Amino acid sequence: MHIMQRPALVVALVAAFPFFSLSQQAVLPTDAISSLELGNGFVLSSSSTALQITQANLSIWATVHDKPFISASAGNDSVEGSNGAFNITQVDTGRCSGQSMTAVRYVPWSASISGGAAELSGHLLGCGNGTAPYALYFWVPANLTDRVAFYVDISGSSNPAQPLKKLYFSYASHAGEDFYGLGAQASFASLKNQSIPVFSREQGAGRGDEPLTSLENASGTFAGGDKFTAYTAISSYISTEGKVFYLSEKSTGYANFDFTEPDAVTVRYDSLSVDGAIGRGSDMFEAVSKLTAATGRMPALPKWVDDGAILGIQGGQDKVDTIVQQGLNISCPIAGVWLQDWVGTHSQAGPYVNVSRLWWNWENDEELYPQWDSFVQDLRSKYNVRTLSYVNVFLANVSTKPDGYRRNLYDEASALGYFVQNTTSNSTAIISSGPDLDAGIIDLTNPGLRSWFTEVLKEQVWNANISGYMSDFGEYTPVTSDTKLYDMVSDAFFAHDEYPLLWAEFQRHIINDLDLQDEALVFHRSAATGANKYMNIFWAGDQNVNWQVNDGIKSVVTIMGHMGLSGYAHQHSDVGGYTDVLTYDDYNTTRSAELLGRWGELAAVSSSVFRSHEGNIPSVSAQFYSNSSTYNYYAYNARMFVSLAPYRRMILEMECATNGWPLLRPPVMYHTSDLRARQISYQSFYLGPDLYVAPVLDPQTFNVTVYLPGIGGNGTFTHVWSGKVYGAGQEVNVPAPYGKPAVFTVNDAWTPELETFLEFVRKKNQTQVLVD
Secondary structure, three states, X not given: OOOOOOHHHHHHHHHHOOOEEEOOOOOOOOOOOEEEEEEOOEEEEEOOXXXXXEEOOEXXXXXXXXXXXXXXXXXXXXXXXXXXXXXXEOOOEOOOOEEEEEEEEEEEOOOEOOOXXXXXXXXXXXXXXXXXXXXXXXXXXXXXXXXXXXEEEEOOOOOOOOOEEEEEEEEEOOOOOOEEEOOOOOOOOOOOOOEEEEOEOOOOXXXXXXXXXXXXXXXXXXXXXXXXXXXXXXXXXEEOOOEEEEEOOOOOOOEEEEOOOOOEEXXXXXXXXXXXXXXXXXOXXXXXXXXXXXXXXXXXXXXXXHHOEEEEOOOOHHHHHHHHHHHHHOOOOEEEEEOHHHHOEEEEOOOOOOEEEEOOOOOOOOOOOOOHHHHHHHHHHHHOOEEEEEEEOEEEOOOOOOOOOOOOHHHHHHHHOOEOEEOOOOEEOEEEOOOOOEEEEEOOOOHHHHHHHHHHHHHHOHHHOOOEEEEXXXXXXXXXXXXXXXXXXXOHHHHHHHHHHHHHHHHHHHHHHOOOOOOOEEEEOOEEOOHHHHOOEEEOOOOEOOOOOOOOHHHHHHHHHHXXXXXXXXXXXXXXXXXXXXXXXXXXXXXXHHHHHHHHHHHHOOXXXXXXXXXXXXXXXXXXXXXXXXXXXXXXXXXXXXXXXXXXXXXXXXXXXXXXXXOEEOHHHOOOOOHHHHOOOOOOEEEOOOEEEEOOOOOOOXXXXXXEOOHHHOOEEEEOOOOOEEEOOEEEEEEOOOOOOEXXXXXXXXXXXXXXXXXXXXXXXXXXXXXX
């Protein structure tokens, strides 16, 4: 970034902002009081204790008394693992202990509203045996004038024997400020008092729920993850003060957000330069609007998803047709089927039973779906049921596929050099798709690959009149030093967190090119800052088929809460969860009919799309089609989902699309002053402004104790099933038998769009739902 200085102005500003140094003991001189206009009312000022940026006397950003606001350290972070399961160890050597600021300059800046930026420069001190020059720039962007952008740049240490590798950007907070966002966080309500790594990877099986996590991690693969592992790399947050902070799409290095200090936030970034922006809204809603004005807002969901369930089925044409007819015979509203095994399956050995894996070759399997094109069309013509398939970022070598193949895309891409490469072997960076089955990850930075793979998807996937697919993975790009991408400017560590953004953008490009914006449903679990503007639905990923907090049914509510405050307004989860666990260590978890039913209730009153999954080992888990009881419960929940469609669609169009607000809203959004509301993660949520929900997330639970938020008892909550009215600010206990999740209307809310749901409640109030 080339900056031309303006010497005459430099002299004036240096005089206004006297030199000073910061260490753990030093303070700003008492006479260091002046200000600099940044534009649109934003003012950078210096006082005896701090630098700060204000607008209309409201603090936007400030330094912390006695503490450096820029720092750096040496050492290379360690990343171990493969196949998406990455374990990061932070290495901080010779962290700089002090900071001097020797100049404040006003420099030309073409992207700013004023044509200039404030440059704060000086040296970092006590960096091992060296020092390092730094510069921090602030400006008001010309295209987003309601915030202040920043750019930090550190030139490197005067001690070449210990080169600096990462920076720290610190600023003021206080003990009463709570934080939300940073992508798919599953284990915490507020992120205050946590240090959150932001890196896209497999979330793991367990994530801290025991004993599974320890069993999975015992092999050394980090397959169990921990409470911080997530599919997403989204470096943005919202605070209870309406503050918004985000790193730009270009800042794709590994970041860690440290909220553990009562008076400060520190962003640790794995590079010597980073950029982003800070702003402040009147409340958390306005903060989300400011965030999504920069990162983008999700494209509209196709309206056909409102019509019913998307049935996740595997097993071939005859099985799918039979299950669809069974559902229609019991009045299950079916919008579509999701057939991930359309490419065929291969068997992989596991504890007690074999596990089926997919052939990643993106053509229909001749044994399971021999008339794929006509089968898809027949489902649409006969039943008005759409078909979703499955695609991911891999191509597997199908040379051993028993029923053959028409094209081996792995061989084609290998010959063309379209995979992410390993420079040690001078060949494709191999991802395992099971024993003796290799796969490569496509290199989305290669324009040749993008053109070639676009045609593959158009000719072999979209040609069958499907309506979308699961767009899987995106978090698997290797991060070893010998990983090479086509146009990699820096190392694989930076390319890794950019990949989910490229994957989402690539899929949206094809949808736009085919003019399928009103039809296509493509759901992702990997995500990065800015990927939301390319996705019309986010999927919460793979959860265990249990009731636990960190990786079971409870975790999806927490994930959706934080993702909504990260700019992802439309979300859903696999109804019933995904991960069955069979081990040789006397620990097994399989899906019960009760969990499946309660998960269906949750999806009906929380999600933008109602889609089930058979799970990773379908034969050991309850399926919605297992028997009449499970199918009837599933159909009931699907009807409840449909009854909410007018209300849900109103929120999607009037609030999500225009303001970026999420459909599912953590209670803190409406009640920032209510300290108890700040700590609600999975226990309850708002669905739009007019419904408050406390789902049943524990087994054999038929009454729910729920806190109704609100300071001073202002507001009312009406339990829809009983009609009983409760005042805000209290804990109440309400019945919640099967099929009747605790749902309340807020402040006597009524709109025509809610009437179909309330009519469903009236009709089903005496219905007894059975679990078998």
